[in-house]
Amino acid sequence: MKAKKAIKKLKKAQLSLSDVVGQWSDLGSEARDLLSAAGESVKRALVLIDTGGSGAATEATTGRTGKRRSAPVKRPRKTAFSEERKRKLSLAAKRRWAAAKRRGARTLAG
Numbered sequence: 001m002k003a004k005k006a007i008k009k010l011k012k013a014q015l016s017l018s019d020v021v022g023q024w025s026d027l028g029s030e031a032r033d034l035l036s037a038a039g040e041s042v043k044r045a046l047v048l049i050d051t052g053g054s055g056a057a058t059e060a061t062t063g064r065t066g067k068r069r070s071a072p073v074k075r076p077r078k079t080a081f082s083e084e085r086k087r088k089l090s091l092a093a094k095r096r097w098a099a100a101k102r103r104g105a106r107t108l109a110g
Helices: 003-023 029-051 055-062 083-103
Strands: none
Touching: 003 029
8 A cells, every 4th residue: 555545544544533532422431542542553653654664753653662673784796607607608508509400400499
């Protein structure tokens, strides 16, 4: 789901929760607490999505610090084949083509 759509749905959910808590005066304290907690969770989710999920926003909204992952180790990229390997592959391909031509084939598969 795209962030814009998620924000729209979360705002709608937050509005619905606040309406229920505000309109129903005969709610029990337990139900009111649960709905309030759900509203706070939706509020924190909105803040996280709006800020792009940064660690500072997480700490500010939840009051907790999260463990940060270490950056992945960048390994040097190897070339697909060494020069010697390329030469050996080329010679093998030439041998296969020569054998195929002796058989009268126009392609290696034929």
